[in-house]
Each structure stands twice: as structure tokens, then as C-alpha cells.
Amino acid sequence: MRRTLALLLCCAAMPLRAQEPPACTPAREGLELCIADKLCRCHFEAGGSLTGRPSGLRWDCGILRPSCGVVPAGPPPQSAPGWLFSRPPSTPRPGG
Numbered sequence: 001m002r003r004t005l006a007l008l009l010c011c012a013a014m015p016l017r018a019q020e021p022p023a024c025t026p027a028r029e030g031l032e033l034c035i036a037d038k039l040c041r042c043h044f045e046a047g048g049s050l051t052g053r054p055s056g057l058r059w060d061c062g063i064l065r066p067s068c069g070v071v072p073a074g075p076p077p078q079s080a081p082g083w084l085f086s087r088p089p090s091t092p093r094p095g096g
Contacts, residue, residue: 024057034068035061 021035022028024042031042040061047055 021059024059026057029057033059035059037068039066039068041065 021033021040028042029044032039033042034040038061040059042057042059045053045056045058045060047053
């Protein structure tokens with residue numbers, strides 16, 4: 001009984017590991033996948049000395065990527081009426 005209790009306590013104390021995403025390979029290039037509630041995309045990223053990373057295929061799960069299951073909204077509402085930005089057609093002035 002003590003061994004079972006000790007085993008259960010050890011298992012409960014171990015941190016849960018998140019599932020690793022699949023490898024971003026040439027066969028998966030362009031694929032979009034939901035990882036940690038983000039719609040990530042497998043694509044080629046150029047490396048460089050500034051980033052310290054080599055060039056290669058990587059999952060892009062950045063802040064600009066949409067969330068999973070969210071349909072992009074339509075065009076944003078106009079903040080000002082359309083007539084405010086439109087100009088009337090130019091007409092020649094008499095005598096000018």
C-alpha cells in the first residue's frame with residue numbers, strides 16, 4: 001500500500017510535458033497546424049548572424065498568426081463617413 005501511495009505521489013509531482021509539434025519538413029512546407037491555440041504555418045525562414053539561427057524550415061506561431069478556429073473578420077468598419085473623404089468631380093470654372 002505504501003509503495004502504491006509513494007508511486008502515485010511521485011507521478012503527481014512530475015510536471016506534465018506538452019506534446020511536441022511534428023517536425024517542419026519539406027513535405028510539410030505550407031501546412032498550417034493548430035499548436036497551443038495558434039494557427040502555425042510551416043515555412044522557410046532565412047537565418048542570419050543577428051538572430052543566431054541557421055536558415056531552414058520552421059513553424060511560425062508568431063503574434064501575427066490567427067488563433068485556431070477563428071474566422072477572420074470582414075473589412076473593418078469605417079471610422080468616418082465615406083463622403084468626408086470623397087471629392088466632388090472637378091468642373092471647370094467659368095472664365096478660368
